[in-house]
Amino acid sequence: MSEAMPEDAIEYWDETTRTYYERQEDGAVLSRPYNEAENAQADARVNRAILIEDFKESTLLLSADNASNTAFSALAEISDDELKAQINALTVQSSRQAVVLAAMVRFLLGRFESLATEVR
Structure with a gap:
């Protein structure tokens, strides 16, 4: 009998x-x-669970990116620094978004592969 198998499971x-x-x-477990x-x-x-966690983490960064870009755009004068x-x-935002986009494509293609009908 396996300890891993719940008692009421077939x-x-x-x-x-x-x-x-x-x-x-007869109750025996194979x-x-x-x-x-x-x-x-x-x-x-x-793999799907990893992609979803990556999406969640990345979306949290998007609002911070937007806030940073908005603050920069509001500056009246901009120094070289x-x-x-x-x-x-x-550059960091662009690289991060490219990684997210690639993960999203892998996720979506995986979903299409699971369809019963052929996608053209």
């Missing part, structure tokens, strides 16, 4: 150990490692 997929458990009619398809699905779930600092800030 089937159980243990994501941590990537083991599938099945309770037989187990096996995930097959290729189950491993691919588990990998996809992990302020201009250089703003160029550096915009």
Whole structure:
């Protein structure tokens, strides 16, 4: 009997150990490692969770970026140091947004691959 499988479950997929458990009619529990398809699905779930966390973190930075850009735009006079600092800030923002966009594309393509119909 497996400690990982809940007592009332007939089937159980243990994501941590990537083991599938099945309770037989006599109460015996059989187990096996995930097959290729189950491993691919588990990998996809992990990757999706990472992308979503990255999106959440990145969106928090967007409001700070907007506030910084608005404050710079409101300056009446701009020194060379302020201009250089703003160029550096915009470069960082642009690089961060490129990473977010690439992650979003990977996320969306993953969603399209899961559709039953062909997307053209």
